[in-house]
Amino acid sequence: MDMTIIHSGCGSASPVFTAAGFGRGMRAAAPFLVSNGAAGMVMGLAYQGLGLTLVSAVLFSLVVYSGTAQAVTLGLWRFPLPVVAMITACIATNARYLVMGAHLRQLFSGLPRRRVLPTLLLLADASWLMTTADAERNGADAGYFLGSSVPMAVGWIGGTALAYVLPIKPTGVIAVAASLIPLAFIVTLLPGQWRGARMWLPWSISAAAALVTAQFVGSSWAMLIGGAVGTGVSFLQGDDA
Amino acid sequence: MPDLQTVAAILSIGAVSIAMRLSGYLAADAVPKAGSVARIIRLAPGNLSIAFVAVGCFAGGWTSFIGSVAALTGMVLLKRQWAALGVGFIAAALVAALR
Numbered sequence: 001m002d003m004t005i006i007h008s009g010c011g012s013a014s015p016v017f018t019a020a021g022f023g024r025g026m027r028a029a030a031p032f033l034v035s036n037g038a039a040g041m042v043m044g045l046a047y048q049g050l051g052l053t054l055v056s057a058v059l060f061s062l063v064v065y066s067g068t069a070q071a072v073t074l075g076l077w078r079f080p081l082p083v084v085a086m087i088t089a090c091i092a093t094n095a096r097y098l099v100m101g102a103h104l105r106q107l108f109s110g111l112p113r114r115r116v117l118p119t120l121l122l123l124a125d126a127s128w129l130m131t132t133a134d135a136e137r138n139g140a141d142a143g144y145f146l147g148s149s150v151p152m153a154v155g156w157i158g159g160t161a162l163a164y165v166l167p168i169k170p171t172g173v174i175a176v177a178a179s180l181i182p183l184a185f186i187v188t189l190l191p192g193q194w195r196g197a198r199m200w201l202p203w204s205i206s207a208a209a210a211l212v213t214a215q216f217v218g219s220s221w222a223m224l225i226g227g228a229v230g231t232g233v234s235f236l237q238g239d240d241a
Numbered sequence: 242m243p244d245l246q247t248v249a250a251i252l253s254i255g256a257v258s259i260a261m262r263l264s265g266y267l268a269a270d271a272v273p274k275a276g277s278v279a280r281i282i283r284l285a286p287g288n289l290s291i292a293f294v295a296v297g298c299f300a301g302g303w304t305s306f307i308g309s310v311a312a313l314t315g316m317v318l319l320k321r322q323w324a325a326l327g328v329g330f331i332a333a334a335l336v337a338a339l340r
Contacts, residue, residue, distance in 0.1 A: 038323035042330065056247050063255025068286075072293060073254055081250045090254050092289055094261040095282045101265020116266065123262045177334035180305055183297035184312040184329035186290050188322045191313070193287035206288040207295035214296045226292030227285060234284040235277070 015108045015140035017115055024138075025147025028130060033151040039185075040159025043070060045168065046181035047160070050077055054164040061160040065122070065153060068093045071185035072223065088224055100128045107131070107140040116142055122149035198239055206230025304340070308333030 040061060047057035064070050072093055073086045100123060108116050119142060127149040134144050168174075210226025217225070298306045312329025319325055 035321065035323045039326060042323075042326050052247065056251060059248070059255075060251050063252065064258045066258055068290075069254065069258055072289075075293060075297060079246075081246060083250050083253055086250065086254055087257050089289075090257045091261065092285060094258055095285060097261040098265035099279070099282060101262060101267075102269040103265075105266045105269035113267075117263060120262045120266055121259060173334045173337045176304055176337035177308065177330045180301065180308040180329060180333040181326065183294065183301065183305055183309055184326055184333075185322075186293050186297075187309045187312045187329065188316040188325045189290055190287075190294070191316050193290060195287075199287065202284075202288055203291040206292045210292035210295045211299055214299065219296055219300065222296045223289055223293040226295065227289030230288030230292060231281060231285045234288060235281060239284060240280055 015111050015142065017108075017111055017142040019143060021134075021138075021141030021143030022147035024141075025127075025130070025134070025144035026150060027147075028134075028144075029127065029148035029151045031151075032126065033155040036152050036155030037159035037162070039067065040156040041163045041166075042159075042178075042181050043067070043074075043156075043185070044160040044163025045174075045178045046074060048163060049175050049178040049181075050074070054161065057164065058157060058161050061157045064090070065124070065156065066090075066094055067156070067185055068189065071182040074182040075186075075223075076219075085221055085224070092224060092227065096125075097123060100125075103132070104128070104145070107135055108142050108145075111142055119146045119149065122146070122153045124149060124152050127152055195239070198237065199234075201237065202230040202233040202239070205233050304333050304336045307336045 043061065044057055047060065052060070060070060064073075069090045072089045076082055076086050076089065101120060104116070104120070104123075127145060130148045131140075131145040134141065134148075138144070206226045206229060208226075209229040210222040213225040214222035294309060298309055301308075308329045311332030312325050315325035315328030316322065319328070
C-alpha cells in the first residue's frame, strides 16, 4: 500500500496515516502471526476434513477472513450448499463490523476514503481494539490500524495454507477431531461473550430453540432461529452487551 | 480444481463479509450507535454462538461434547484461543480413539 506521511503528531487531535504508525502497529501485533497462524492451521485442517482443495481453503480465508463466519458457515457445509442460510449466518455473525466501521469513520474522519477503505478489508476484532487503544495514547493513526492488521491476516491465511503443505492428513481419529474445529472455534468465543448470571436464561432458551429447530425445521436454520429467540429474550429482560 | 458450486458459495460469503466491513464506514451516519437496533447488534453474537454450539454438540455426540467442554475449559484457563483449540482437538481425538 502506498503511504504518505501526512502528519506524525503524537497525541494529535487530527487523524493521520503514517509509516511510523504502520511500523508501530506491525510490531505490536507481531505475536498474532503465531497465534492466528495456529488458529488458521486448525481451520485449514477442518477444510481438509471436508474435502476442500488448497485453493478453496485459501480463497475462503482470504475473502471471508473472519474466524467466526468461517466456522459457522463450515458448520453448515453440506451439499447442496445452503448458501442463503450461510449468507444470513455471515451477516448475523459479522454485524459487529458495522459498528466497528462506523467507529473507525469517527476516528479517521478527515482522512481520504480512498486511503482508508482498502485497509478495512483487513478489519478484525483485535486490530480494531488495538487501534482504539492506541488512538487514546498516540492519536488516531490509520497506519497503525493497517500495520496491526497485516500480521493477523498473514497468520490466518498463511496458517490455512500451511495445513495443506505440512504432512498432516486428517484421517481416522484425526479426521473426527478435525471436524470438531468449527464448533470448538465458536466455543472458545463464549467466555468473552459471557456477561454474568443474567445470560443463563437467554442462552438456555437460545440452545433449546436451536435444538427444537434442528429437529423439526433443519440444522441449517437452527443457529439463526435459536439465536434470534435468545436475542429477543436478552432484549426483553433489558440486557446490554 | 475446486468445483464451481464451492467457489460460488465462498465468493458469495466473501462478498457479504467484505460488504459488512466497508458498510459501517461508508454509512457511519446511518449506523445506530444507541437505541434498540444497536442493542440487538450487541446482544446477537452470544446468543447465536450458544445456539450453534448446542446444535453442534447434539449432532456430534460425545466426541463433540467432550471436545467442546475441553476447548471451553482450555480457553478459560489458558486464555489463548490457539491453545484452547489444541486442547479441544486432543480431547476429541482421544474420545474418538476410545469409542
